[in-house]
Amino acid sequence: MQTAVIGLGSMGYGIAASLLRAGHATLGVDSRPEPMQRFRAEGGVPGTLAEAAPALNALVVVVLNAAQTEAVLADALPRLRPGAVVLSCATVAPDFARRMAAAAAETGVLYLDAPISGGAAKAASGQLSVMASGSPEAFAAARPILDAMAGTVFALGDEPGAGSAMKAVNQLLAGVHIVAMAEALTFGMTQGVAPAKFLEVISKCAGTSWMLENRAPHIVDGDYTPRSSVAIWPKDLGIVLDIARGASFSAPLAAAALQQFLAAAGSGLAREDDAAVAKVYARNAGVKLPGQV
């Protein structure tokens, strides 16, 4: 198949590399020259999206947000042939996904609402989780792409927007759970519970979560190399709370978690691993996390 991936960040690059490995001719597009050159050196198709678009079977959009997704599709939809499929992977509002699907339908292009989860390592190995919704035709056209990039595809029905809704639900929980882990770990420190002991005991108790088991080790190790950065969360919890406000839904935990991530971002931690939200708590509580002096 002829494919293109727009956005070669940590997730998009992994998807593009997975498509190449699966034997699909793949064009990688990014606003920065470096990842485009690197991807071509790995076997990516040369050229521009304008040149490639008329022959594409599938376009995978892995940009930062709704505004970038809209800009990409405004440029690409008129160039794609009818029957081509767009997989839209950014975290966006369900209403936005429905609007983009309708715009695609106007030019005969299929649209799969396909937000992703799993992180850079799973993107690189073609083992992402995809929360997908769209018409049976869109699923069928996207199947070879999903086979190459995903370990798990949650098929959430015929309606674009259902995938984005589930992604928003997941991000609400994931964001709250990271902050809850940071709050509990640092609270424990004020009571003499060492972070390593916290991780050892709580990961086996009713207080555990996927995020706790994944992120607390970063704090125990004092390693804030960004696997997923603080900067993701003002964006993703902002989307969650925008959707919630639109539905007159009161979400006090998501709102409180957002404030902690904003405090982290505002105090210079935006590019650190999202576990660094614990530094906000540690500073406020006057305790030193492992590795802090």
Added chain:
Amino acid sequence: MQTAVIGLGSMGYGIAASLLRAGHATLGVDSRPEPMQRFRAEGGVPGTLAEAAPALNALVVVVLNAAQTEAVLADALPRLRPGAVVLSCATVAPDFARRMAAAAAETGVLYLDAPISGGAAKAASGQLSVMASGSPEAFAAARPILDAMAGTVFALGDEPGAGSAMKAVNQLLAGVHIVAMAEALTFGMTQGVAPAKFLEVISKCAGTSWMLENRAPHIVDGDYTPRSSVAIWPKDLGIVLDIARGASFSAPLAAAALQQFLAAAGSGLAREDDAAVAKVYARNAGVKLPGQV
């Protein structure tokens, strides 16, 4: 061994029954006649704590809170022989545990700070988790009791208070995670995500938690039979926030979660399963949970 269990609620009764099964002569004491009579019918030792105390090897205190624990120990400590051990299982502040241990030491009684986790079913089967701290002598004296009541004993050091600190950390997370589950599940409903689909998908994603996997099925089934009731949480998160305030620790998620449990308790849901906090969200959002009409 000669043992007594004070407090025959769902946890204490299970512990007392586990001690009986392990072959220990066990007196069960409660303010209500019904569970005392039931326990005697199962083979429990007849009599009063005043009569039994001088011969006891171990006293297990499984009452509601610190005030009840203090009242029990004020009565029991002067009657226990030196070398007997108290296992204190209520969720209390670490400072309170240290104070009780000091009071026990004055009469030569050993003290194990031994809060428990796991719920009524694990109490009944002798498979509780115990977050224990105390002197090596206290651990040694309590060993046969721990063997009978616990599946897992986290040995958290020589200092009374360390067990209670870890329990408070666990309760902070457990309480926040129940409310986060309720918030996310009902948020999803406003976006067309059915509760059963929420459970199916999110339990396999990064947004999952132990509490989500344990409690969300109650909502999906519309079954609010209390395995653990709403009423537990104003108490336990209140203890967490009292400890936090004492340490000048800012805990915005725990504080927000407490408000949601208070709204549940205040609106008549105190005796329902703690998953019923979702009813507060559902009412505020104008959605109907499974089984609601």
